[in-house]
Amino acid sequence: MPVTDETKKAAPASETADAGIRISDAATRAGVSARTLRYYEELGLLTPSLYTAGGERRYTLDDLAHLERILELREVLGMNLDEIREFLTLETRLDEVKATYRANKGDTTTKARAVQKAMLREAADLNESLAKQLTDKLTRMEAFQTKLAGDAKRCREILAEME
Amino acid sequence: MPVTDETKKAAPASETADAGIRISDAATRAGVSARTLRYYEELGLLTPSLYTAGGERRYTLDDLAHLERILELREVLGMNLDEIREFLTLETRLDEVKATYRANKGDTTTKARAVQKAMLREAADLNESLAKQLTDKLTRMEAFQTKLAGDAKRCREILAEME
DNA sequence: CATTACTCTGACGTTAACGTTAAACTTTCT
DNA sequence: AGAAAGTTTAACGTTAACGTCAGAGTAATG
Numbered sequence: 001m002p003v004t005d006e007t008k009k010a011a012p013a014s015e016t017a018d019a020g021i022r023i024s025d026a027a028t029r030a031g032v033s034a035r036t037l038r039y040y041e042e043l044g045l046l047t048p049s050l051y052t053a054g055g056e057r058r059y060t061l062d063d064l065a066h067l068e069r070i071l072e073l074r075e076v077l078g079m080n081l082d083e084i085r086e087f088l089t090l091e092t093r094l095d096e097v098k099a100t101y102r103a104n105k106g107d108t109t110t111k112a113r114a115v116q117k118a119m120l121r122e123a124a125d126l127n128e129s130l131a132k133q134l135t136d137k138l139t140r141m142e143a144f145q146t147k148l149a150g151d152a153k154r155c156r157e158i159l160a161e162m163e
Numbered sequence: 164m165p166v167t168d169e170t171k172k173a174a175p176a177s178e179t180a181d182a183g184i185r186i187s188d189a190a191t192r193a194g195v196s197a198r199t200l201r202y203y204e205e206l207g208l209l210t211p212s213l214y215t216a217g218g219e220r221r222y223t224l225d226d227l228a229h230l231e232r233i234l235e236l237r238e239v240l241g242m243n244l245d246e247i248r249e250f251l252t253l254e255t256r257l258d259e260v261k262a263t264y265r266a267n268k269g270d271t272t273t274k275a276r277a278v279q280k281a282m283l284r285e286a287a288d289l290n291e292s293l294a295k296q297l298t299d300k301l302t303r304m305e306a307f308q309t310k311l312a313g314d315a316k317r318c319r320e321i322l323a324e325m326e
Numbered sequence: 327c328a329t330t331a332c333t334c335t336g337a338c339g340t341t342a343a344c345g346t347t348a349a350a351c352t353t354t355c356t
Numbered sequence: 357a358g359a360a361a362g363t364t365t366a367a368c369g370t371t372a373a374c375g376t377c378a379g380a381g382t383a384a385t386g
Contacts, residue, residue: 022332022333022383023332023333024332024333033374033375034332034333035373035374035375035376036373036374038334038335039373039374052333052382052383053382054333054334054381054382054383055333055334055335055381055382056332056333056334056382056383057333057334072303072307076300076303076304076307077304077307078241080372080373081372081373082372094318098321101321113325116325117322117325120318120321120322120325121318121322123314123315123318124315124318124319124322127311127312127314127315127318128311128312128315130311131308131311131312131315134304134307134308134311135308137239137304138301138304138305138308140235140239141239141240141297141300141301141304142301144235144239144240144297145294145297145298145301148290148291148293148294148297149290149291149294151286151290152286152287152290152291152294155257155283155284155286155287155290156287158261158264158283159280159283159284159287162276162279162280162283185353185362185363186362186363187362187363196344196345197363198343198344198345198346199343199344201364201365202343202344215352215353215363216352217351217352217353217363217364218351218352218363218364218365219352219353219362219363219364220363220364243342243343244342244343245342
């Protein structure tokens with residue numbers, strides 16, 4: 001049997017086909033478990049774009065990108081899954097507002113306007129609040145980082161002195 | 164009954180006396196629960212400096228400072244309690260090493276030396292590792308913070324435009 | 327088409343970090 | 357001294373974020 005190109009190290013056939021990415025492949029790519037993906041779906045955080053006729057989840061690259069954002073919110077910002085959901089839903093609702101705003105500049109009803117303005121304020125408030133909290137945390141973390149680096153340096157100096 | 168100075172707003176008598184701070188007072192000061200303090204003690208994270216004859220915990224200001232550090236490691240760095248314990252014990256062991264090193268510069272046995280050097284390396288490694296991880300996280304958080312601030316600003320701009 | 331290899335949906339198990347409650351005991355206040 | 361307020365240990369309860377397993381069904385593969 002001749003060694004063909006495809007046998008080299010092609011991604012699982014399930015992935016090469018445009019049939020979407022299987023759950024375990026998606027999970028390994030993102031460094032999480034399949035259970036985690038099902039759990040996130042249960043919480044309304046991440047819904048696969050496709051389902052096979054048999055009922056299996058198939059993820060797209062966009063889904064994976066979305067997942068990456070979720071994981072960043074969790075790992076980097078330390079949000080819990082509820083906070084993440086709130087943040088994401090507000091974000092998508094906001095995108096809708098922006099879209100409708102640009103779509104029909106000016107000719108919306110005053111009532112719709114009020115709703116849009118309320119949402120924009122909500123979004124602005126949340127973003128500013130988060131930004132502020134982050135700034136706080138950042139300064140404290142930087143202080144800590146400086147201290148850690150200094151301590152390490154001092155250890156190395158004492159070590160050098162001992163030689 | 165004349166209003167004396169002490170009745171103004173003096174801290175609980177239990178605190179003014181130098182008998183140490185009671186657990187619930189210590190807890191409220193730090194913004195945690197009494198249960199948390201007992202739990203931290205159980206884990207070896209925070210031992211009160213004093214116990215009354217009857218067996219009640221009495222905390223000092225130093226204890227509270229120590230508690231603050233623990234809470235910062237938890238909240239700012241997102242460490243779990245096990246990581247915090249490791250970090251703190253390494254730190255105190257390191258202080259001991261530094262003390263003995265300064266106490267008898269040079270005239271320690273070669274065996275003791277080896278031990279000290281090993282610990283200094285361990286400490287330097289841990290500090291550097293943590294510092295590096297922190298730097299990583301910091302850059303990602305800064306990126307996020309910038310994005311949040313930008314989003315908020317854009318929301319405000321659209322809002323202004325709608326007036 | 328017959329195996330492998332995956333996946334599905336429950337459902338129960340697990341861990342960290344406490345919360346809560348009970349029964350007995352201390353401290354503080356009057 | 358005696359009530360009122362606070363504390364102790366021990367033990368069971370709770371929540372988030374999954375892990376794990378069973379039994380049945382679906383997809384990929386030689």
